[in-house]
């Protein structure tokens with residue numbers, strides 16, 4: 104009975120708030136002419152808070168749902184759906200944000216700054232898109248009068264971060280024993296792991312922000328090199344604390360956090376200060392715009408490494424390398440290099456070496472992560488019974504129709520090894536994950552031995568027969 108009452112109540116509230124998002128603007132439109140400036144501003148804020156309430160309500164409904172299905176077969180089903188929904192939100196917001204970031208950096212790079220540019224302008228640009236012609240002008244500082252409808256770009260960034268953090272919780276923190284912690288890397292508790300993860304983001308931002316505010320920032324290249332070394336340090340740290348996969352995602356989440364914090368703490372406040380000064384007719388501090396632009400450029404270089412890290416999480420051959428921090432650093436450098444080349448190209452400063460060097464770096468990462476094949480020849484024939492015994496012993500606690508693992512109550516990825524046919528059908532994937540990349544059993548929870556991996560290899564190499 105209880106759950107129904109709770110859900111009915113939350114559902115009713117949700118409906119009420121959704122109706123509010125329609126009613127409130129209408130109410131404001133009707134009455135705002137009679138209000139003073141403060142009230143008009145408050146009305147705008149109330150509207151934002153309504154959306155915040157909407158998100159919080161949706162989250163609490165999910166939270167209650169989780170509470171009621173905990174330890175039932177629906178738990179992993181719920182988690183999977185939460186995972187899908189939040190993931191789609193995350194990359195949709197991410198596309199909107201990074202798309203806008205690419206677009207504005209392109210504008211900045213491609214602006215015509217010389218021909219037919221009025222005095223107050225930094226430049227202009229013609230574009231054709233979606234069957235229409237567009238003409239844009241960038242002001243040197245600000246227009247004489249700030250227009251009433253000024254578009255800001257910030258919620259894309261905030262929502263990307265919020266959905267990303269939710270995903271971090273859904274995938275890694277709610278499931279810390281299995282996903283975050285690898286006892287073969289460091290024997291810490293789930294709570295310690297989560298604490299380390301979250302404080303590392305705060306520490307990373309404080310260090311980066313202080314560096315940007317120091318005199319160092321004027322030494323462009325030296326600053327970039329030092330920043331890269333610092334980030335590699337974080338990668339090294341993460342891979343010595345968390346499971347390799349979690350280390351990768353923390354590296355990505357750290358950079359993502361720097362990017363959003365740049366928007367939240369520097370870019371938007373600078374823009375607000377500029378708008379305020381322009382409205383009051385006060386002289387503008389040009390350093391504000393410059394500061395914001397620098398952070399925006401940093402963000403631009405962060406984009407490709409972050410995208411790579413997010414995707415790499417689904418490819419064990421990247422984080423499965425024995426020095427995962429090294430492949431992470433090399434790939435990040437290569438990806439940032441590709442972005443640098445694109446930026447130079449947009450500025451028409453074609454550069455011959457940046458792209459090939461970046462590509463070489465990426466290839467180097469592919470090369471060093473390539474599996475070292477076990478050279479031992481297989482002498483005797485391995486019988487299926489032996490392999491089956493290994494797999495029943497080391498794999499079916501998770502990969503079964505009825506898993507006995509404490510965390511995985513449903514076969515991961517639907518992969519089961521209950522019958523000989525199921526094992527045979529997946530032999531290539533078994534080779535890949537158990538023998539070559541060696542990242543199954545997950546975090547080697549069931550303690551498979553090298554000898555057993557080798558027996559599985561010999562069975563597959565000699566034709567994988569069932570007798």
Ligand code: HEC
Pocket residue numbers: 419494497498499500501502508511515516518529532533536537543544545548549551
């Ligand atoms: C502690 C639980 C656990 C154990 C034990 C385990 N796995 Fe897994 N396995 C997982 C999880 C979780 C995934 C999905 C995540 C991933 O792909 O890394 C997975 C994925 C896989 C995949 C990839 C499936 C796909 O569709 O890509 C293969 C193959 C696999 N496991 C084989 C094995 C084999 C073989 C063993 C035994 C030697 C084993 N696993 C032991 C948890 C486990």
